[in-house]
Amino acid sequence: MATVTILxxxxxxxxxxxxxxxxxxxxxxxxxxxxxxGKSFLDLDENEAGAAVEAIRSRGLLVYCLSSGLFFDDLEKGEAHFRESHLGQVDRLIEAANRFKPKVVRLLSARFAERASVPDSVAYIAERYPWLLALYREAIDRIRAAGHRATIENEVHNCILSKPREIIDFFDALERKDGVTFTYDVQNLWVMGTFPTMDVYRELAPLIGYYHLKGGMAGEDGKTLQWSSSLEDASWPVVDMTARLVEDGRSPVICLNPSHGALKDGYDYRDLHKRNLDFLRERIPGVR
Incomplete structure (x- = not known):
């Protein structure tokens, strides 16, 4: 069983x-x-945060994830920058989590300018930016010590995570199996060069704790993402992969995201988020 949410x-x-x-x-x-x-949840003052919590509570809703943008930055800026601008905000993230009481809090994967020419980002980081893993570990440990659980999502735009082997090696190097899970954003990994297949899912499944869905249609080569689309029209196996993930119990909540890709002439983009929500509930057993 899984329930659907949306950013x-x-x-x-x-x-x-x-x-x-x-x-x-x-x-x-x-x-x-x-x-x-009108703000990030990290920037809310005490009164605003209290009003947000009350707005959620009064509607009978709960918070599953606080999706911070921490750590999504250029490694070239160096350790001091990451320590101040990202690790330095972890206490604020914990304060927000104490208020909103999510099941997980999100960190993002970092990025570097030479990404396209580097076949193994984990080895590259170990050589060039060995401090990065230590900062991630400290953030994860502090989040866990405060009674919360971290998840790390793969991003786009020179993201350090572009293929299953890198993701597996990255989480192995973190050495925090019980403290952090992987948020698998299917289309983000596609943008980074890995087309979504069932084999990709099977490789990543042991790490997955949260699942992000976007549609997307391939171009003429059948592999490269070109067009933004609904889940129903996506070029990757949305139904098979999602049904397997739900059956495996990997992600109790599934999150809908907006699709990457160009807008296709003549394509119907009306009510896309609601259409995606209905599609999942209608086509995937155990999704509500």
Whole structure:
């Protein structure tokens, strides 16, 4: 069994309106990223945070994930920058988690400019940026010590995670099996060069704790993402992969994201988020 959520800020920019829409759609658990009274949840003052918690509680909703952007930055900026600008915000992330009481809090994967020419990012990081794993470990340990659980999501745009082997090696190198899970953003990994297949899922399954879904249609080569689309029209095996993930119990909540890719002339993009939500509930056994 799994329930579906959606990033709050893609539903509506106004926070109460977003909550009302999600409630009407039958969403029970929230993924908070941005647009919480026009701010990141990390930037809310005490009164604003209290009002946000009350707005959620009064609608009978819960928070599944606080999706921070911590660690998604250029490694070339160096250890001091990451320590101040990312690790330095972990206490604020914990304070937010203490208020909103999510099941998981998200960190993102870092990035580096030479990504396209580096076949093994984990070995590259060990040689060039050995401090990165130590900072991730400290963030994970502090989050866990505060009673929360971390998850790390693969991103796009020169992300350090571009293929299953890198992801597996990265989590092995973290040495925090009981403290952090992998948020598998299927389309992000596709953008980074790994087409979503069932073999990819099977490789990553032991690490997955959260699952992000986007559609996307391939171009003429049948592999490269070209067009933004609904889940129903996606070029990758949405139904088979998601059904297997639900059957395996890997992600109790599945999160819908907006699709990457160009807008295709003549394609119907109306009500795409609601269509994706309905598609999952109609086509995947055990999804509500």
């Amino acid at each position: 709050n800020d893609i539903v509506h920019a106004d926070f109460p309106t977003s909550l009302d829409i999600q409630k009407a759609w039958g969403i029970e658990q929230l993924d908070l990223r941005g647009a919480v009274f």
